[in-house]
Amino acid sequence: MTGHLLLVDDEPGLREAVSAYLEDSGFVVKVAANANDAWKFMETDRPDLLISDIMMPQVNGYEFLEKVRSDERFLNLPVVFLTARGMTTDRIKGYQTGVDAYISKPFDPDELVAVVQNLLNRKQSQTSSPEIQELAGQLAEIRALLRQQQSEAPQSSPDVTIDFTPREQDILELVVEGLMNKEIAKRLGTTVRNVEKYVSRLFVKTGTASRTELVRYALQHHLIPIHRSS
Numbered sequence: 001m002t003g004h005l006l007l008v009d010d011e012p013g014l015r016e017a018v019s020a021y022l023e024d025s026g027f028v029v030k031v032a033a034n035a036n037d038a039w040k041f042m043e044t045d046r047p048d049l050l051i052s053d054i055m056m057p058q059v060n061g062y063e064f065l066e067k068v069r070s071d072e073r074f075l076n077l078p079v080v081f082l083t084a085r086g087m088t089t090d091r092i093k094g095y096q097t098g099v100d101a102y103i104s105k106p107f108d109p110d111e112l113v114a115v116v117q118n119l120l121n122r123k124q125s126q127t128s129s130p131e132i133q134e135l136a137g138q139l140a141e142i143r144a145l146l147r148q149q150q151s152e153a154p155q156s157s158p159d160v161t162i163d164f165t166p167r168e169q170d171i172l173e174l175v176v177e178g179l180m181n182k183e184i185a186k187r188l189g190t191t192v193r194n195v196e197k198y199v200s201r202l203f204v205k206t207g208t209a210s211r212t213e214l215v216r217y218a219l220q221h222h223l224i225p226i227h228r229s230s
Contacts, residue, residue, distance in 0.1 A: 003027050003028070003048040003049060003116070003117075003120045004027075004028045004029075004030070004045075004047050004048045004049075005022060005027050005028065005029045005030070005047055005048065005049050005050075005051060005116065006029075006030050006031075006032065006038060006041060006042065006047035006049075006050050006051070007019050007022070007029055007030070007031045007032070007051045007052075008031075008032045008033075008034070008035060008037075008038040008050070008051065008052040008053060008056070008061075008064070009031075009033070009052070009053040009056070009082065010033055010034060010053065010056045010057060011053070012033075014053075014082075014105075015031045015033070018051075018082075018109070018112070019031050021109040021112075021113070022112075022113065022116070025113045027116070030045070030047065034056055034057060034058055034059065035052070035056060035058065035059035035060075035061075035063070035064035035067075036058060036059060038050075038052070038064065039064075039067065042068075042074070046073065046074075046077075047077070048078075048120060048123070049077070049078045049079070049080070049116055049119060049120055049123075050068065050077055050078070050079045050080070051079075051080045051082060051112075051116070052064060052065070052079065052080070052081060052082065053081075053082050053083065054081055054082070054083040054090075054094075055083070055084070061081055061083070061094075062093060062094065062097055065079060065081075065094070065097045065098055065099060066097055066098075068098075069097065069098040072178070072179060072183060075182075075183055076123070078100045078101075078119035078120065078122075078123055079098065079099050079100050079101075080099070080100060080101045080102070080103060080112070080115060080116065080119070081094055081099050081101070081102050081103070082103050082105060082107070083102060083103075083104060083105065084104065084105045100119055101115050101119065103115060162205050162206065162223065163205075164202075164205065164223075167188075167198060168198055168201060168202060168205075169224075170188060171184060171188070171195060171198045171199060171202065172202055172214070172218060172223065172224060173224050174187060174188075175199065175202070175211055175214060175215060175218075176215050176218055176219070176224050181195045181196055181199065199211070199214075202214055206218070206223075
């Protein structure tokens, strides 16, 4: 078993016991006593999976998860809640916020290990296909283009006028931000299939053949507001 985990819980005894068991099971575990400390860790060292208590001081688990899911870097990060709560409404709130699994205290450590490994396996299978790898590569190139644009003088390519619909313009700006189709669909409240349709239209209207080419074209010809590409 492999995987870098971040465990967030304000109970020192539980943190020590759970982290020790996970480490004995082959995981690399970093611990935090609260959500604020956990976020600082995540900013510098992205975990493969997050395990968090719900009832914590300052920032509770729900609030922490909302912050995590609002950051595009962690949209697909597997999250497990450790909770003493058993109410269905609490579980529904967690799932609506974006949690992947619940483990109720007290729990069998072997159950936690099984849940963690299952989520990591699922994540690996979702990111191992050639199509996903290709898209990930394109997104990396897009972000590199954006960093280059911020550090260099503006390109001298002339502005062009293309008749985009409002929805095409919205999607173009989100593509330039580096969002994947699933993330764009969530942001705009539509389906992934609709987003794919609009991205294909953008390819046709700009004469491009990939997301990277589309972003480069949009930046060079000033097809998006400057503040949206930062």
